[in-house]
Amino acid sequence: MQQPVVSCSMPSEEIKSLSLPVGWKCYRSPEGQKYYVNISTKETTWERPSRSTTRPKTSGSHQHSVNGHQLLGASGHVLEHLDVSLGKNSLSNQSPGSTSPARRQNKEKEIKETKITINCVTFPVPASALEQQLLKPSEWSYCDYFWADKKDPQGATVSGFEVLLQKQLKGKQMQKEMAEFIRERIKIEEEYAKNLSKLSMFPMAAQEEGTLGEAWAQLKKSLADEAEVHLKFSSKLQSEVEKPLLTFRGDNFKKDMKKYDHHIADLRKQQVSRYAAVEKARKALADRQKDLEVKTQQLEIKLSNKTEEDIKKARRKSTQAGDDLMRCVDLYNQAQSKWFEEMVTTSLELERLEVERVETIQQLLRQYTTLRHETDMFNQSTLEPVDQLLQSVDPAKDRELWVKEHKTGDLRPVDMDI
């Protein structure tokens, strides 16, 4: 009856290969042979339906319809609609027609052997006849894929929930790094604008005259306008991209993550201690049963001078130990159920937070490209007056202006008379 307590996760490939396509359930015939039923089409087959082709596909929308229920973002709601009762796998419809006590006992024994407790959590063993449908079969939802523990590259055990939490914290870090990147870009723009603005005030060729001089002056001025555009770009980058990236998830976010972490950890601790109680009760029962067995044998072969009273007492104690074990298992199952519910609720919340984060960052990066587009557009407009003035550059007009200002006298020399 004792289950091996191991902390490594099951090979995930094996787990994956065991899950059935949506709608299919696996049953065992009275003869103990597996067969498969599609609960919607009522199709039955001895052949195991192939899974790979019907693995959940994600869609662009963030709401999915599962078995006619609309899954909403709030995890509480989702839980109400999940089509598998939490923490329990319905055993109804199991081997219908196989009702004899002997068979039932065999069956139950078989079922017991299909469970494995890893790190104080009880799972069906992969080889089990029982197929688990996904909680959200049409989505790659966090709530379906993080039940086991994982060894990290350093060899330490990491719970599935920890992996989810790390993802969130990493997301926060990414945000911060993006903000840093934008900050660097802002600096580059400011430097560029400063240099352009400085250059536009250099006195070079300031003495160029006429229409060409005007075009040149405008060309120089256009650098100041460009500088202005880039300054505006950098200031908008700051207020509309960098700052939102920095403030999108404040310090509360990490606190919230810690709260989730502590809550789950507390529930796990309770589960672990209740698992220990189960183990203890199981051992006590085994001791009592052994004691009873020994006493019964002694009575039968008359080796002992114990009275039947002793045996009755031992039987009573054994029954009591059995009741204890039952109570401990109940408490353990309650604790596991609580943890399970919290895991589903929280992982759905983390899922929602991740969607929010991705969409927010997408929005902010879009804002970045919008601002870049605007910058080039406004840059273009700084050139328009230059182009216009260059268009109207006219050497004859320039000569007229220059001659009017600089002429020395238009009376031509004449011949001298004697």
Added chain:
Amino acid sequence: MQQPVVSCSMPSEEIKSLSLPVGWKCYRSPEGQKYYVNISTKETTWERPSRSTTRPKTSGSHQHSVNGHQLLGASGHVLEHLDVSLGKNSLSNQSPGSTSPARRQNKEKEIKETKITINCVTFPVPASALEQQLLKPSEWSYCDYFWADKKDPQGATVSGFEVLLQKQLKGKQMQKEMAEFIRERIKIEEEYAKNLSKLSMFPMAAQEEGTLGEAWAQLKKSLADEAEVHLKFSSKLQSEVEKPLLTFRGDNFKKDMKKYDHHIADLRKQQVSRYAAVEKARKALADRQKDLEVKTQQLEIKLSNKTEEDIKKARRKSTQAGDDLMRCVDLYNQAQSKWFEEMVTTSLELERLEVERVETIQQLLRQYTTLRHETDMFNQSTLEPVDQLLQSVDPAKDRELWVKEHKTGDLRPVDMDI
């Protein structure tokens, strides 16, 4: 007969106010009163026609039709077609009907008084009856407005030709300064590109995953693309704007300007020395005439014992001095005519060079704005892939990718049995 030699120019406003509209000529009636004739319409009037409304207007084209002749760019050609014979003002049609010798002499005396020699150049005095038509009446041509000298702000005398030359040298300087300005812009672009390129390789948020990670990576890459665009801009600025600005007029240009300067200066020197010869001859004649006069008077009042032979000798010397003066004046007029032709030829050449310079610089500055336009255009194209990837960012897809990679196990816990 001695003309005052002054080096200051005539007040240019006065000169300007004296020139007549195109087609009008000023004549003096036999009674000495001015009247005005329009040589094309044959209209006559005592009223001076207003000049201001018909001052030459410049047009966009660089070829002008004057009196039915096409003025070509080559100064040699232009000279052939100028409608006023060079260095001489036709005196034909002057006071027709006034033919008596006495009157003619009066007239000639009057004409003589209408000339003034300034810095060894003989001009009609502004109060003169003689109106000069512009050499190129429809244009503000250099060849019409730089005959007199000018005092520069330091009080030194500057010839009109010097003013024209300085304009050319200043033009060369402007070119050089524009090239410097473009060089500074190139440096700014290179610096900007370097910074963008460096930033694009920063590892910030490199661990962002999924479609958002792709969009982010593309956004970072777009900075390298932008850098590339700005580098191309700066390299094209260098080859297509800066270098042409620097090389447009090589060292030969200054040499050519010096050649013109020396040529004109040589001609002016000759003119000056011939003017000195005229002055000397004029003085010699005056001396001879005085000598002859004294001798003649002495003979008349019998104060002298000189013979008529002496008087004849003095008269011969006086006649010889008169011939000398005539020859000197001829040589002077020839020198002035040569200088005049060279002035017109060269100033038209400088005019052509200035048109060429303005048009070339206009072209190069247009190239600058074209390159700037292209830069913004290409910058835009660096954003297209970012926009596309941001468009296809999908939180559900990202979750799928992440879950596939990081999932720890999808077998859900089940209740423990006793």
